[in-house]
Amino acid sequence: MNKEILKLAVPNIVSNITVPLLGLIDLALMGHLGSEVYIGAISLGGVIFNFIYWGFGFLRMSTSGFTAQAFGEKNRQESITILIRALLVSASISLLILMLQAPIAWASFKIIGGSDEVETLANEYFRIRVWAAPAALSLFVFNGWFLGMQNARFPMIIAISVNIVNILFSVLFVFGLNMKSAGVALGTALSQYVGLAIAVTLLFKKYKYLLPEISKQGVLNIKILLNFFKVNSDIFIRSFCIILVFTFFTSKSASIDDTILAVNSLLIQLLLFFSFFIDGFAFAGEAMVGKYVGAKEPANLKKVVRLLFVWGIGLAAMFTLIYAPGTNIILNLLTSQTDVIQSAQPFLFWVILIPFTSFASFIWDGIYIGATASKAMRNTLIASTFLVFTPAYFLLNSLLGNHALWLGMILFMLSRGVIQTFLYKKAILKPLA
Structure with a gap:
């Protein structure tokens, strides 16, 4: 059982470490643009997304718990149905975020504050990166689902891939196209969609056999939805x-x-x-x-x-x-x-x-x-x-x-x-x- 714990724990530790590493690289990119306002802009914009994504982190947690229980029951139909159900919920939340992006930005900058120049750049950063919400929240679901299926390797592959792609895009946009803080936002947004594409590919690669088990009635089951x-x-x-x-x-x-x-x-x-x-x-x-x-x-x-x-x-x-x-x-x-x-x-x-x-x-x-x-x-x-x-x-x-x-x-x-x-x-x- 210790081997099983380590098999799940070690890839998750690697995945966790990649998160602050990316933040440090983004700050380093902004630190070489000759003005502290760019560092302030992505720091301010990053705080808003930390609040949003930390708040909706329940999508990963609940999906992980429910999927692991269905896996333990050997209930294949419920295992894959949980994924579809959670993806529908994440899509609904994402749509709401995109529809309310203007008031979210306004309220956030009122609360957090910052100089006019920093706030202008941070607002630009926010308006670009917010379009990654559907991919980011869907990745929460996929990571939770893979973990519930006792597979910590796939979330690690996704996390490492997203970070590498993010770095490459950010360097290209910031220095190659001179987009500055907006380049970091666009790089982050695009890398999230690349991560989502990888997650879907991995799903079809290993769990294609479960797809015919998807139950429309199970997805829309009121009792299960209420508990969810x-x-x-x-x-x-x-x-x-x-x-x-x-x-x-x-x-x-x-x-x-x-x-x-x-x-x-x-x-x-x-x-x-x-x-x-x-x-x-x-x-x-x-x-x-x-x-x-x-x-x-x-x-x-x-x-x-x-x-x-x-x-x-x-x-x-x-x-x-x-x-x-x-x-x-x-x-x-x-x-x-x-x-x-x-x-x-x-x-x-x-x-x-x-x-x-x-x-x-x-x-x-x-x-x-x-x-x-x-x-x-x-x-x-x-x-x-x-x-x-x-x-x-x-x-x-x-x-x-x-x-x-x-x-x-x-x-x-x-x-x-x-x-x-x-x-x-x-x-x-x-x-x-």
């Missing part, structure tokens, strides 16, 4: 709470001063970096837990949960050993500003606490998604956000300042793992029994 939307709405609320906490963290960092904003922005990257690795095992949990829930095999379910936590503890230990002596080295790689590095010193111990206080929340998320125990996930995030993070910050802010923000973040991640540990039997094992 219920799970998706729960996951959306869960994702919204996470977005709220991280946005609040950044906003309050900025309200202290620019130096603390820089410090917190750099240090939070170490949480995100850890998440790229631990999420690989969480994604493996989605696929395998869903399979055993569908197959109604509680013994194997318990075994995979136990092994996922063994891997999680091992990964947390490894990152703690890296962060404890090496955080200053990492900081010096990320910035050359001595005042930022100096100001970060009192807060470095929070980084050392990240792996062991957060790994359980990531692992449990994968397990709960695989079991489609969305109500428990939703309630956990509501409690962790409004009963842990929020009071921790507001009660201690006047005494601890920036330490209150970090304490709130650490308790937020820790409480998610603790609450889901207590809910495990009731939310997952009891329904299976």
Whole structure:
């Protein structure tokens, strides 16, 4: 079973690492155009799409969980019908985004702000890249479906291909055609459609035998659709709470001063970096837990949960050993500003606490998604956000300042793992029994 976990986890880790790599390359391209406004433009535009796509990330998660369960049941018809159902939902959401792109852009720039020149370029970036929404959301569905079918290799192939094509297009448009920030937007949009074409090709290559099993009645089954939307709405609320906490963290960092904003922005990257690795095992949990829930095999379910936590503890230990002596080295790689590095010193111990206080929340998320125990996930995030993070910050802010923000973040991640540990039997094992 450990081999199966690694077979699913490693490709997902590779896929996760490609995401920040592309962002860094886009910033590097803009950094060589002679003006900081281009960096600001794609940063501002990127924030909007992060909000949109993070919010609709439930398309990948729910598709993964439902598909894994159908795979475990050996229900071929439902396996392929889930894909069609989720693609129809993603197409509907994409159409809505395209129809509402003007008010979305207006509201986003009102909230985020920026200089007139940056906002003009960011608006151009947004208006080009938004046309990739149908492909981007469809890729969420395909990646979730492939993972649910116990195939992490195809999402890795898609992710690597999309990033390579994106880089090639962006270089061509930015430097070859002198399109600047608009070139990055067009490169990103076109690469998403190339990724979608690859996903469809891979589907026909390996899963063509399932296509005749598609059921029109199954796609439009009201009872199944209602359950699909219920799970998706729960996951959306869960994702919204996470977005709220991280946005609040950044906003309050900025309200202290620019130096603390820089410090917190750099240090939070170490949480995100850890998440790229631990999420690989969480994604493996989605696929395998869903399979055993569908197959109604509680013994194997318990075994995979136990092994996922063994891997999680091992990964947390490894990152703690890296962060404890090496955080200053990492900081010096990320910035050359001595005042930022100096100001970060009192807060470095929070980084050392990240792996062991957060790994359980990531692992449990994968397990709960695989079991489609969305109500428990939703309630956990509501409690962790409004009963842990929020009071921790507001009660201690006047005494601890920036330490209150970090304490709130650490308790937020820790409480998610603790609450889901207590809910495990009731939310997952009891329904299976």
